[in-house]
Amino acid sequence: MLFGDSPPPGLVGIAKLAAQSEVLESKRIVQYFEIGCRSVLNRTRPGMPFEWSLNPYRGCEFGCRYCYARYTHEFMELRDSAEFEDKIYAKSNLQPILRRELKKIDGSGGIAIGTATDPYQPAERRFGRTRAALEVFAEHSGVALSITTKSDLVTRDIPLLETIAKRNSVSVNITITTLDTGLARALEPRAPRPDLRLRAVRALADAGIPVGVFPNPIMPLITDQERRLDRLAKAARDHGASYFGGGILFLMPCSRRVFFPFVEQRFPHLLRRYRERYESDPYLKGPYRDMIRARINEIRDRYGLASSPPHRDWAPETDAQGSLFASSATMPACVH
Ligand code: SF4
Numbered sequence: 001m002l003f004g005d006s007p008p009p010g011l012v013g014i015a016k017l018a019a020q021s022e023v024l025e026s027k028r029i030v031q032y033f034e035i036g037c038r039s040v041l042n043r044t045r046p047g048m049p050f051e052w053s054l055n056p057y058r059g060c061e062f063g064c065r066y067c068y069a070r071y072t073h074e075f076m077e078l079r080d081s082a083e084f085e086d087k088i089y090a091k092s093n094l095q096p097i098l099r100r101e102l103k104k105i106d107g108s109g110g111i112a113i114g115t116a117t118d119p120y121q122p123a124e125r126r127f128g129r130t131r132a133a134l135e136v137f138a139e140h141s142g143v144a145l146s147i148t149t150k151s152d153l154v155t156r157d158i159p160l161l162e163t164i165a166k167r168n169s170v171s172v173n174i175t176i177t178t179l180d181t182g183l184a185r186a187l188e189p190r191a192p193r194p195d196l197r198l199r200a201v202r203a204l205a206d207a208g209i210p211v212g213v214f215p216n217p218i219m220p221l222i223t224d225q226e227r228r229l230d231r232l233a234k235a236a237r238d239h240g241a242s243y244f245g246g247g248i249l250f251l252m253p254c255s256r257r258v259f260f261p262f263v264e265q266r267f268p269h270l271l272r273r274y275r276e277r278y279e280s281d282p283y284l285k286g287p288y289r290d291m292i293r294a295r296i297n298e299i300r301d302r303y304g305l306a307s308s309p310p311h312r313d314w315a316p317e318t319d320a321q322g323s324l325f326a327s328s329a330t331m332p333a334c335v336h
Helices: 013-020 081-086 094-102 123-127 129-137 152-167 181-187 194-206 226-238 253-266 268-278 287-303
Strands: 031-035 041-043 052-054 087-091 111-113 144-149 169-175 211-214
Touching (some): 031 123, 081 253, 087 123, 111 129, 123 129, 129 152, 144 152, 152 169, 152 194, 169 194, 181 253, 194 211, 211 226, 226 287, 253 268
Parallel strands (some): 031 087, 111 144, 144 169, 169 211
Antiparallel strands (some): 041 052
């Protein structure tokens, strides 16, 4: 009860009933923090399709069950996986630091926004750190910029992206793991619905921003079926996407701690197989990879979709941020 066993005297009617009500469920509380940073551009490992990454936030409220990026909270000694979703850190001083760093690097090798957090998660509405970064990119030229998101909030920044595109290359990768709204809700509890993401694809394409769809991560026996991927690629094409790719689920220990219980609850018949495949190695190897690669290639051909944005000449065999299939050694951070 709100007031313990006995409600305050004087309450009558609905007020008394309300005071006597049992708590059925308490809502999760998301806490937002400001965190200072010494740098905002991070050098990626050799073999990645972009040389730099930028994440305006730490943590991600979307709470995808498969999220690999949970480990980033461990750097702050936050090891409870729920804290990755409930404690969101917005980077402060982002603009001056980015301005300073952009003077020192060659951005034509690729700068990817959103490799370890969704840059358009709910915090962005309030803190605008992704937008702040884009404002800096709008002052520059010669940068190859890509953004990966699950959120239709990206459409807010279309005018800014158009400005950036005048002197830089810019592309947006929209992640849609499935068109099945119920499954998407289970997998990505607080991310926008798949139809909203498709609407964002349409809006970006209409604005002339190169946009692609990635069904990442492709989850064996959950989202990897030919018909599911085909439907998704067709919807992507119909909404104006020009490229399509896919990377197979990889499960670091931090993601297994969340994903395995999810599988146990939602797909109990798959748990044993997931455990066998992923317990000792975060990456799936062998013929399955070849089969999915061939499947994606066929689907792409069927709908006339490229493997990467038109302005980049990334080798198709290289994994873009979630785009294609990397060797396990170079599997990129970004799956979202
Ligand atoms: S996969 Fe991406 S969108 Fe989902 S919780 Fe992780 S960072 Fe956020």
